[in-house]
Structure formats: C-alpha cells, structure tokens
Amino acid sequence: xxxxxxxxxxxxxxxxxxxxxxxxxxxxxxxxxxxxxxxxxxxxxxxxxxxxxxxxxxxxxxxxxxxxxxxxxxxxxxxxxxxxxxxxxxxxxxxxxxxxxxxxxxxxxxxxxxxxxxxxxxxxxxxxxxxxxxxxxxxxxxxxxxxxxxxxxxxxxxxxxxxxxxxxxxxxxxxxxxxxxxxxxxxxxxxxxxxxxxxxxxxxxxxxxxxxxxxxxxxxxxxxxxxxxxxxxxxxxxxxxxxxxxxxxxxxxxxxxxxxxxxxxxxxxxxxxxxxxxxxxxxxxxxxxxxxxxxxxxxxxxxxxxxxxxxxxxxxxxxxxxxxxxxxxxxxxxxxxxxxxxxxxxxxxxxxxxxxxxxxxxxxxxxxxxxxxxxxxxxxxxxxxxxxxxxxxxxxxxxxxxxxxxxxxxxxxxxxxxxxxxxxxxxxxxxxxxxxxxxxxxxxxxxxxxxxxxxxxxxxxxxxxxxxxxxxxxxxxxxxxxxxxxxxxxxxxxxxxxxxxxxxxxxxxxxxxxxxxxxxxxxxxxxxx
Numbered sequence: 001x002x003x004x005x006x007x008x009x010x011x012x013x014x015x016x017x018x019x020x021x022x023x024x025x026x027x028x029x030x031x032x033x034x035x036x037x038x039x040x041x042x043x044x045x046x047x048x049x050x051x052x053x054x055x056x057x058x059x060x061x062x063x064x065x066x067x068x069x070x071x072x073x074x075x076x077x078x079x080x081x082x083x084x085x086x087x088x089x090x091x092x093x094x095x096x097x098x099x100x101x102x103x104x105x106x107x108x109x110x111x112x113x114x115x116x117x118x119x120x121x122x123x124x125x126x127x128x129x130x131x132x133x134x135x136x137x138x139x140x141x142x143x144x145x146x147x148x149x150x151x152x153x154x155x156x157x158x159x160x161x162x163x164x165x166x167x168x169x170x171x172x173x174x175x176x177x178x179x180x181x182x183x184x185x186x187x188x189x190x191x192x193x194x195x196x197x198x199x200x201x202x203x204x205x206x207x208x209x210x211x212x213x214x215x216x217x218x219x220x221x222x223x224x225x226x227x228x229x230x231x232x233x234x235x236x237x238x239x240x241x242x243x244x245x246x247x248x249x250x251x252x253x254x255x256x257x258x259x260x261x262x263x264x265x266x267x268x269x270x271x272x273x274x275x276x277x278x279x280x281x282x283x284x285x286x287x288x289x290x291x292x293x294x295x296x297x298x299x300x301x302x303x304x305x306x307x308x309x310x311x312x313x314x315x316x317x318x319x320x321x322x323x324x325x326x327x328x329x330x331x332x333x334x335x336x337x338x339x340x341x342x343x344x345x346x347x348x349x350x351x352x353x354x355x356x357x358x359x360x361x362x363x364x365x366x367x368x369x370x371x372x373x374x375x376x377x378x379x380x381x382x383x384x385x386x387x388x389x390x391x392x393x394x395x396x397x398x399x400x401x402x403x404x405x406x407x408x409x410x411x412x413x414x415x416x417x418x419x420x421x422x423x424x425x426x427x428x429x430x431x432x433x434x435x436x437x438x439x440x441x442x443x444x445x446x447x448x449x450x451x452x453x454x455x456x457x458x459x460x461x462x463x464x465x466x467x468x469x470x471x472x473x474x475x476x477x478x479x480x481x482x483x484x485x486x487x488x489x490x491x492x493x494x495x496x497x498x499x500x501x502x503x504x505x506x507x508x509x510x511x512x513x514x515x516x517x518x519x520x521x522x523x524x525x526x527x528x529x
Contacts, residue, residue, distance in 0.1 A: 001119070002029040002048040006039040006065065007081065008057045012104065016052055016081065019108045025119045036060025036068070043073050049122050050115070055082040066098060075129070077118045081106060144200060144220075151219040155229060157270045173233035178263040178275035179243055180283055181206070181218075181228040181250075185384035190254040199228070202258075205249050206230065209242060226380065229276065236265065243296045257391030259283060259348075262298040278302065284349030288393035289341060295391040307350055308340055310357035317361065324414065326407045333399055341395065351393070355379045358402070362409070371412050424449055425463045428456065432468070436475040437499040442468065476500070477513045484522045491518050 003022070005013045013032045022030060031046060033039035035057045043051070051069065055062035062080060069076055083104040100114045155178075183198065191198045199220045206218035206228065215235035221227040230246075232239055243260050250258050261283035263275035285305060286297045313336060320328040340346055340354065356379055366372075386398045428445060445468070446453045460468055476498040483494045495506035510518050 001025070001027045001050065001122075002031065002046055003027050003050045003052070004031045004033060004039060004042055004046065004048040005052045006033045006036065006057070006062075007052070007054040008034050009054075010034075012054070012081070012106075016106060016111065019106065019111055020115060021112045025115055027119070036062070036065035039065055040068060043069065043076070047073065047076075049076060050118060051076050051078045052081050053078060055080060075122075075125070077122045079114060079118060144203070148220040148222055151217070151229075151231075152222045154269065155221065155231075155272050155276060156223065157273055175233070175236065175265050175267055176269060176272055176275065177232040177236060177239065177265045178272055178279050179230040179232065179239070180221075180261045180263070180276065180279040181230065181246070182259045182261075182283060183226045183228060184256070184258060184387065185381050186256045186387070187250075187254055187258055190256055201253065202228065202250060205253055206246050209245055209249065213238075213242065215242070231272065240296060240298065244294055247294060247296055255389065257295050257387065257389065259286065259295040259391055260297065261286065262296070264300070284352075285347050287345050288348050288351060288387070289344055289346050289395065291390065291392045293390065305347060305349060307353055310336070310354060310361060314361070321365065321410075321413075324410055326403060326410060329406045329410075330403060333402060337395065337399060346393065346395070351383055352379060355383055362405070365409070369413055369416060371409070371416060424451060425456075425459050428460065428468075429464070429471075432472055433475060436472055436479065437497065439499070440472065472499075473509060473513065477510060480506070480510060480518065481514070481521065484518055485525055494518070 003020070005016050007013050007016075013034075017030055017032070020027075020030075022028075027050070029046075029048075031042055031048065033042055036053075037059045039051070039053070040060075042048070053062045053065055057065075062082070066078055066080075069078055078098045079100050079102060080098045081102045081104060100118065102110060102114060181202075183202065187202070188195050188198045191201065203218055203220065210216045210218060210230070213235050215238075216230055216232040218228055218230045221229040230243075235242060239262065243262065247258070247260055250256070261279040263277075263279035263282070266272060266275045281302045282297050282299045285299065285302065286295075313332070316332055316335075320332050340350065359379065383393075383398070386394045386401070388394055428449060431445065431448065432440065442453045442456065445456055449456070457467065460471070464471060466474070480494055480498045483489055483497060489497075491507070492503035495501075495503040498506070500506035500509070507517055510516075510521070514521060516524070
C-alpha cells in the first residue's frame with residue numbers, strides 16, 4: 001500500500017512520516033507533496049490508497065484537493081491533518097468524504113489508531129469492490145444487469161454504440177427528461193432483503209407503464225445505491241401523471257412509498273446527467289414532513305438550501321454530557337428539532353446531513369470515553385425506518401430513537417466511571433510511588449488521569465485516610481529511613497534523593513514524623529545492628 005502526505009510545512013510531513021506505524025499496517029511506500037496541485041500529479045501517477053492532507057495550503061487548499069479526490073480517486077481514503085479546531089473545517093472535511101480529522105500537533109497514538117482504522121476500512125471496501133467486479137463478470141450475459149450497466153454508462157455520457165440504444169428501445173428525440181425514484185430500505189425488506197428481486201419487480205412495474213405509452217425506459221442506476229432512473233423521450237405534458245401512476249403502482253405492489261423527483265428537460269443525450277442532477281437536488285430539497293398523499297416532486301428552479309449543522313451545538317452537547325442526565329439531552333434535542341423544522345419544513349438532504357453529523361459526533365464521544373459498541377454508520381438505513389406508509393417522516397419517533405441511543409451511551413459512561421473510580425485511586429497511588437522524589441502537583445495528577453482535583457482529593461482521603469501531600473511525605477520519609485541505614489550517604493544527599501532540596505527542611509520534617517532527627521535515627525539503627 002502507498003501513502004501520500006500533503007502539507008506545505010515540511011516539518012509536519014516529516015513528523016507524520018516519522019510517527020506512523022507504516023510496516024504494521026502493510027504500507028511500503030510513503031510520498032510527500034507540499035500543495036494540492038503537486039498532490040494531484042502524484043495521485044494520478046501513484047494512486048495512493050491513503051492520503052493525509054492539510055486544509056490550508058498555497059495554490060490549491062485542502063478543500064479543493066478533497067473534492068478532486070472524491071471525484072477522481074474515490075477509492076483512496078483521506079485523513080485531514082490541520083491546526084484549525086473549527087467545526088467549519090471539520091464539516092468541509094466530512095462532506096468531502098474524509099475518513100477522519102486530526103489536529104496539529106498530531107498525537108502519535110491517535111495518528112496510528114486512525115491509520116489502522118482507515119487501512120482496515122480500505123481493505124474491506126477493496127474486498128467489496130473486487131467481489132462486485134467478479135459478480136458483474138459472472139452475470140454479464142444476464143439481460144437486466146447488462147441493460148442497467150449500459151444505460152448507467154449512457155447517463156454518465158460514456159460513448160456507446162448506436163445499436164445499443166436501439167437494442168434497449170431507446171428512441172432518438174428532440175428532448176429528454178430524467179426522473180429519479182429512490183428505493184428505500186423498506187422496499188427491499190418487502191422482498192425479505194433480496195435486493196435484486198426488489199429491483200427486478202419494481203422495474204417490471206415501471207417499464208410496463210412506460211412501454212404502454214412508448215415514452216421512456218426505467219433502469220437501475222448502478223452508480224448510486226438505492227436509485228432507479230427513468231429517461232423520458234416522449235409524453236412530456238403527461239409526465240407527472242405517468243409518475244403518479246408509477247408511484248401508486250409501487251405502493252400497491254409492496255405497500256411502501258418510494259419518493260420520485262423530476263429533472264429538467266434537455267435537448268441532447270449527453271446532457272442527461274444535467275437532468276439527473278436537477279432531479280437529485282429536487283429530491284434533496286423535498287419536505288419530508290409534508291403529509292401529502294403523493295410523493296412525486298418537481299421544481300423548475302432549485303433554490304439552494306442553507307443547511308444547518310449539528311457541530312454548531314458542540315458546546316451544548318458537551319455540557320449535556322457533563323450533566324450526565326437524559327433530561328439535559330431531551331431539552332437540547334427539543335431545541336435542535338425546533339431549529340431544524342422551522343416552518344414545518346425538513347428536507348431530505350438536511351436529514352441526511354443531520355444524521356451524518358450526529359454519527360460523527362457520537363462516535364467521537366464513544367472514542368473519547370474509550371467505550372465499545374459504537375453506533376453503525378449506515379445513514380440511510382438508519383433513517384428509512386422512520387418513514388410511514390405514505391412516505392412521511394415521523395419526527396417524534398426519530399427523536400425517541402436518538403434519546404434512547406443517548407441514554408444507553410450515558411449509562412455506559414456511568415458504569416465505566418464506577419469501575420474507573422474503584423481503580424483509579426490505586427493507580428494514583430502507584431503514580432505517587434513512582435514520582436515521590438519531585439514536586440507532584442494535584443493539577444498534574446488531574447491532567448494525567450482526566451479526573452477533577454476535587455474528586456481526587458476526596459476519594460484519596462476516603463481510601464487512605466490521609467491527604468495526598470501527607471502521603472507523599474510518608475513515602476519520602478520511608479525511603480529516607482531505608483537510605484539512612486547506609487552510613488556512607490550524607491544527610492543532604494539523602495534529602496536530595498527523596499525530593500528535598502533543603503536538607504534543613506528535610507531534618508525538620510523527618511523529626512516531626514519520626515520523633516527523632518535523621519542522625520539520631522541512624523545512630524539508633526547502627527546501635528541496634
């Protein structure tokens with residue numbers, strides 16, 4: 001495997017190169033680039049599996065580079081490394097397909113945990129890609145899949161032979177229009193999870209209606225999961241009526257509502273992607289809270305959405321976690337729901353972004369507390385279950401699921417905290433034993449064990465019946481007593497060895513604890529010996 005490190009600061013590139021556990025993760029080649037343009041040249045030549053990238057760079061910044069990678073090298077896994085702890089940058093990284101987001105200076109442990117995770121994800125996806133390739137080769141002669149592949153190529157403006165269009169009944173026309181049908185998880189569950197049977201059945205339903213009017217063809221769009229595309233070349237004044245028939249036919253067959261969006265008309269076959277993209281935007285803009293009987297959407301002009309983002313609530317989420325009570329989250333979620341559904345409007349695109357950001361934040365908090373059992377990342381599968389028979393989103397059920405997941409998370413934190421509180425005080429004792437010869441501050445212990453100073457003081461006193469400073473004195477005096485038995489060591493030398501720079505102060509403390517001076521203790525020990 002190959003890795004590319006992109007950063008305009010040489011010392012950052014060298015640091016990542018030095019800190020990475022490359023061999024353990026099967027990485028044999030490491031390359032570097034100082035900006036996005038240089039990185040693109042290397043990516044085109046080397047096709048690296050893993051790419052580390054800064055966000056702010058000269059010539060071409062990280063956002064532009066990530067978008068280019070997403071478009072031209074989508075199989076590569078990207079990890080953003082930046083000095084900007086800002087949800088704006090994090091959001092850009094996530095929506096550009098980045099696998100993770102690391103802050104400078106890079107923590108070696110976090111770097112290698114992220115590296116191992118990303119390598120594992122890439123290998124799993126590579127297995128799936130290879131498996132799909134093998135499957136396509138095996139069923140290449142099967143007519144439905146063959147047709148879907150060729151028409152998917154057509155939509156993506158790949159050059160196809162003219163006879164192939166004729167073979168599929170694709171007529172030449174002055175105008176074309178694309179409609180997009182979203183096949184959700186519930187539709188597939190209606191066929192007991194058999195995805196191929198789902199598409200086979202629904203395509204038969206759609207093409208029977210289209211062939212009746214000799215106006216278009218429907219096919220499974222293999223470039224995106226969960227999509228059927230309909231290309232119209234006739235009956236443009238009756239398209240919405242035909243799509244209503246298709247919508248109701250699907251509903252009658254499987255008792256599941258599948259949303260349909262209509263694109264714009266185009267005058268050439270090589271512009272079909274423009275119509276498809278318009279339909280996609282219409283779908284993403286559709287109001288999933290609207291309780292309408294039909295879920296066929298059309299907009300002649302797309303108004304760009306101003307999407308809210310969950311990262312804006314990061315500080316409030318942190319406060320709710322610190323409170324440790326589900327009630328705190330219920331109030332926060334109520335506020336977020338009100339913000340997101342203003343005017344009783346919530347778009348499909350906004351819901352997908354909300355769920356994506358919720359999963360990112362959730363999994364980061366799971367990692368923060370080192371808790372296993374993270375929430376799965378199948379976004380559309382997670383939200384599909386909250387659409388009712390008519391295809392309307394059930395907001396309160398969705399909120400209820402979210403609160404249940406958060407409650408489970410808070411219970412796990414509490415259980416972990418109980419176990420930690422039973423063990424951490426003894427870990428602190430070991431820490432003091434190892435560092436008795438220097439001035440260990442309470443704040444240092446707090447930072448080291450991620451526990452408040454007040455909690456440490458209270459629990460330590462409960463467990464050992466003495467405060468931490470007196471416990472350190474006890475350790476020092478016991479070590480000093482052992483050293484005093486060696487008559488060759490000077491008193492001031494022993495004082496330094498047990499953490500006292502002033503031997504006079506050491507003598508004073510020793511006498512207060514033992515009732516005798518260090519010299520008297522030594523004499524008593526020698527006499528007894």
